Amino acid sequence: MNLLISPIAKFMVPAAAVAILSACGGGSSGGSTPAPSPTPSPSPTPVIDTKSPSVARQWNEVLLEGIRNDFARPTVHARNLFHISSAMYDAWATLSDANASTYLLGNSFGDYSCEFESHSIEKNQANQELAIAHAAYRLIEHRFFRSPGQEHIMETADGLMAELGYNKDHTDTDYTTNGAASLGNYIADCYIYYGLQDGANEQFDYANQGYEYHNDIIEPQKPGNPNALANNDYNSWQPIVLEEYIDQAGNLISGTPPFLSPEWGHVAPFSLDPVTATSYWREGFEYKVYFDPGMPPLLGTDSRDFYQWNFSLVSKWSAHLDPADGVMIDISPKSLGNNPALPAEDTVAAYETFYQTLAGGDASQGYEVNPATGEPYAEQRVPRADYARVLAEFWADGPDSETPPGHWFVLMNDVFDHPDFEFRWRGEGDLMGRLEWDVKSYFALGGAMHDAAIAAWGIKGWYDYLRPVSAIRLMADLGQSSDAMLPNYHEDGIPLEPGFIALVQAGDPLAGAADEHVGKIKVKAWRGPDYIADVETDIAGVDWILAENWWPYQRPTFVSPPFAGYISGHSTYSRAAAELMTLLTGSAYFPGGMSDYVAKQNEFLVFEQGPSVDVVLQWATYRDASDQCSLSRIWGGIHPPVDDIPGRKIGEAIGPQAFSKAESYFTTQ
Numbered sequence: 232m233n234l235l236i237s238p239i240a241k242f243m244v245p246a247a248a249v250a251i252l253s254a255c256g257g258g259s260s261g262g263s264t265p266a267p268s269p270t271p272s273p274s275p276t277p278v279i280d281t282k283s284p285s286v287a288r289q290w291n292e293v294l295l296e297g298i299r300n301d302f303a304r305p306t307v308h309a310r311n312l313f314h315i316s317s318a319m320y321d322a323w324a325t326l327s328d329a330n331a332s333t334y335l336l337g338n339s340f341g342d343y344s345c346e347f348e349s350h351s352i353e354k355n356q357a358n359q360e361l362a363i364a365h366a367a368y369r370l371i372e373h374r375f376f377r378s379p380g381q382e383h384i385m386e387t388a389d390g391l392m393a394e395l396g397y398n399k400d401h402t403d404t405d406y407t408t409n410g411a412a413s414l415g416n417y418i419a420d421c422y423i424y425y426g427l428q429d430g431a432n433e434q435f436d437y438a439n440q441g442y443e444y445h446n447d448i449i450e451p452q453k454p455g456n457p458n459a460l461a462n463n464d465y466n467s468w469q470p471i472v473l474e475e476y477i478d479q480a481g482n483l484i485s486g487t488p489p490f491l492s493p494e495w496g497h498v499a500p501f502s503l504d505p506v507t508a509t510s511y512w513r514e515g516f517e518y519k520v521y522f523d524p525g526m527p528p529l530l531g532t533d534s535r536d537f538y539q540w541n542f543s544l545v546s547k548w549s550a551h552l553d554p555a556d557g558v559m560i561d562i563s564p565k566s567l568g569n570n571p572a573l574p575a576e577d578t579v580a581a582y583e584t585f586y587q588t589l590a591g592g593d594a595s596q597g598y599e600v601n602p603a604t605g606e607p608y609a610e611q612r613v614p615r616a617d618y619a620r621v622l623a624e625f626w627a628d629g630p631d632s633e634t635p636p637g638h639w640f641v642l643m644n645d646v647f648d649h650p651d652f653e654f655r656w657r658g659e660g661d662l663m664g665r666l667e668w669d670v671k672s673y674f675a676l677g678g679a680m681h682d683a684a685i686a687a688w689g690i691k692g693w694y695d696y697l698r699p700v701s702a703i704r705l706m707a708d709l710g711q712s713s714d715a716m717l718p719n720y721h722e723d724g725i726p727l728e729p730g731f732i733a734l735v736q737a738g739d740p741l742a743g744a745a746d747e748h749v750g751k752i753k754v755k756a757w758r759g760p761d762y763i764a765d766v767e768t769d770i771a772g773v774d775w776i777l778a779e780n781w782w783p784y785q786r787p788t789f790v791s792p793p794f795a796g797y798i799s800g801h802s803t804y805s806r807a808a809a810e811l812m813t814l815l816t817g818s819a820y821f822p823g824g825m826s827d828y829v830a831k832q833n834e835f836l837v838f839e840q841g842p843s844v845d846v847v848l849q850w851a852t853y854r855d856a857s858d859q860c861s862l863s864r865i866w867g868g869i870h871p872p873v874d875d876i877p878g879r880k881i882g883e884a885i886g887p888q889a890f891s892k893a894e895s896y897f898t899t900q
Contacts, residue, residue: 280664286360286395287319287669288647290367291640293388297371298637300380303478305800306492307437309636309677309684313501314422315370316670316677321418322362323670324896326354326411332896334674335421340499343428345421350407350414356666358411363670364397365415366422373423377436379482430497441516442493442692448472449701451790455779456704459697465530465705465723466538468695468795477788488793496520496689501678502885502892503685511693518693521686522884524877527696527797528577530706530723539712539726540579541871542702544588545783547731548866549756551591552784553773554616554843560592562618562846564825565608568855569596573876573883582872589731591619593862598851603651603824611849616773617842621830623784623867624837625848626801626860635801635860636680639808642826642856643676646812649822658817671897672815679807679889686881687803688794696797699868700783700790707752707778718750725778731755732778741777752778757868760787763839770839783868786838791869799870802861802878803885809857810886819852826850857882 284292294315298308321336325347337347352358368388375384392399397412406414426433432440446467447458452474459465468490476484496508496519508519528534528541551558560566571594574581585594600607626638633641646652647668654663656671663671697705706725711717711734713727718734725732735741735751742749753775759782762771783791813819830836830846850856861879864870 279662280356280666283665285666285669286363287323287666287673288644289391289395290319290363290371291316291644291669291673293384293391294367294371295633295637295640296387297375297378297380297384298633300383301375301378302482303632303634304437304491305634305636305804306495306498306684306688307431308634309680309804310426310431310498311374312636312640312673313677313681314426315367315374316673318366318370318418318422319363320670320674320896322366322415323359323666325414326352326359326362327667328354329667330898332898334896335425336418340425341428343425345425348407352406352411352414359666360395361397361411362415362418364392364395365401365412366418367415368392368399369402369416369419370422373419429499431495437492439489439493441514442490443514444468444470444490444695446697448487449704451700451782452787454704454777455708456701457708459701459705460708465702466527466697468697469701471700471790471793473788473790475788477786478793490692491792491794492684492688493692493695493794494518495685496692498685500682500685502889503682508689513693518689520689520693522690522881524690524798524881527694527873530702535723537577537579537873538702539706539723540582541873542699542706543726543728543732544586545699545865545868545871546703546725546754546756546778546781547589547728548591548619549754549781549784549868550731550773551619551866552616552757552771554614554620554770554841555772556614556616558615559612560615560618561610561612563608563611563849564598564601564851564855565610566597567592567595567849568851568858569598570594570854570858571596573879577873577876582876585876586872589728591615591866593858595858601824601851602820603822608825608849608851611847613844613846614842617844617846619866620784620836620839621842621846621848622859622863624835625828625830626863627785627867635804636684639680639804640673640676643672643808643812645826646816646822647672649826651822652816655817657814671893674896675815675890675893676808676811678893679811679886680804682885682889683803683807683882684800686885687798687800687878690798690877691795691800694795694797696795696874698791698796699871700781702871703754703781704779707754707781711752719752725752733775735777739775741775748777754778754781756781757784758782760838766836766838766840768840770841784866785868796870796874797877798881799861799864799874799878801864801870802857802875803882805857805860806854806879806882807886807889808882809853810883811890812853814887814890819854821850821852824851826856 317334321333324331324333335345401412403409403413404417406417446464446469449469450472470487472487503521508521509523511518528537530538574585654668710719710721710724711727712724732754735748735753737749758771763769827847827849832845861875
């Protein structure tokens with residue numbers, strides 16, 4: 232393992248970009264009649280940079296390709312997106328005539344300072360682009376040198392350097408003598424050294440330092456959840472042991488994957504104030520928690536009814552995943568989106584007003600008209616099962632994806648590519664040049680995604696909450712909690728629900744040859760990967776299965792992410808990004824009043840055939856896209872609502888906070 236040691240950095244007063252204004256003063260001619268004022272010359276029309284794609288966009292695409300070919304680590308990649316976006320912003324800001332401050336360059340954070348001396352590099356776009364390229368290249372080279380896709384990633388980066396006409400072998404950092412390329416290298420060095428002391432433990436490959444799981448493993452290929460039952464631990468996260476584990480990026484992982492980033496609350500944030508974090512201690516290790524949502528519902532306590540409602544809802548929604556059930560729904564913005572306020576209380580009653588407990592989905596109100604066209608949105612009726620399956624797969628961020636934070640960079644780039652989009656900050660004022668727009672936008676979104684990771688994973692690490700596959704099987708192992716007069720009663724068991732959750736009776740096809748399963752719990756749910764021999768032709772479908780064999784809508788080599796469920800990272804990332812995009816663009820709506828993604832019939836789904844028809848995911852607003860992302864994790868069997876709602880609320884706070892923080896750098900402080 233390579234241990235990188237940061238040199239000692241000295242403190243230096245932050246260097247802000249200084250705008251030199253020249254003014255012409257007029258005096259008196261000495262007589263009683265003032266001298267005539269000269270006829271003013273017309274102001275030159277500012278030249279707007281329209282080069283597309285900008286060099287920042289090109290390097291953002293290289294970074295996203297790097298994430299697709301690395302291990303699936305959403306926390307690590309949120310940090311990479313932020314640091315590389317910030318490095319590009321610093322390179323632009325310090326070589327710009329705009330009244331902008333740099334972020335790390337010339338500034339001090341904690342015990343680390345990035346010195347910056349005066350220089351004679353000309354402030355122009357050519358030098359900005361050169362410095363940006365070298366900063367991004369060096370930082371990508373450093374952050375992905377352990378990646379399983381390192382060779383492909385660097386081939387992509389090398390190719391862009393060659394296309395731009397830059398020398399990738401120029402590694403000098405003496406910018407005072409050797410110009411913009413050296414400045415870019417120097418900026419990258421600052422972020423590299425800063426990253427070695429920011430709390431991420433990068434030099435030891437982000438390994439955990441204090442966290443240890445205390446519930447035993449779950450083996451989903453075997454029935455039930457006997458280890459949690461034996462440990463009498465109904466609430467804690469369990470490592471998943473599979474015969475073959477392939478992470479969300481498609482990499483084969485040997486052994487049992489550890490909890491990813493349970494100590495991420497210690498990582499230096501962007502806009503979060505460390506003073507506001509709550510400190511908790513367990514087994515001698517401190518956990519930092521921002522936006523503390525409090526304890527989730529626990530089985531075996533007075534909050535058991537909320538726990539049972541949440542996890543049984545995940546099982547019920549699994550019953551929606553069969554396109555042969557004949558249920559059709561309109562998935563256009565006419566019917567979906569425009570949600571009411573999030574539940575104010577964490578209670579069954581409050582959540583039941585927001586979620587459609589049996590039918591699936593939320594309390595969407597839809598929209599009367601598209602504000603861009605003034606016309607009603609056209610209906611799109613599709614099988615509910617196709618919508619749910621596509622939603623789960625689209626937002627799952629599985630193989631070849633950019634992970635959730637990168638997914639929102641892709642969506643943002645798509646928005647900027649829309650022919651109707653205008654590059655006006657907050658939707659107001661003059662058009663902005665493409666390079667300036669991109670570096671500012673990436674900087675702001677990167678900061679929001681980084682803070683979302685710190686907040687969500689700090690909560691995950693401390694509360695250490697289990698996933699639905701653990702909870703549903705555990706409750707079923709205990710029995711049913713609805714009626715003490717019926718067989719197999721346990722107050723911590725799973726609630727019965729006609730048509731969804733029931734007891735196995737004698738004569739039931741699930742009873743077994745010797746009635747060995749009579750009295751057990753059965754659920755109507757997706758039958759699981761055992762029913763898929765050929766992903767190109769087979770559909771597992773939905774039927775009554777023993778609850779001890781319940782499986783989330785996931786691959787057999789994955790099952791659930793290797794970290795606690797509470798709170799949902801997808802919900803936190805997505806709502807933060809949606810709020811930021813709303814502020815950045817000056818509109819809640821996608822350009823043209825709607826964005827969409829086409830999932831082609833029998834081509835889109837990864838681990839079973841489908842969808843049975845073309846499904847077009849449509850969102851009127853950025854919040855609507857975020858809300859669909861959150862629902863996807865319930866249909867996918869990854870999160871219950873109690874993971875979702877706190878994530879949305881925290882993202883709702885982080886997005887505007889990060890945007891305001893980013894804007895504070897766009898004028899010299």
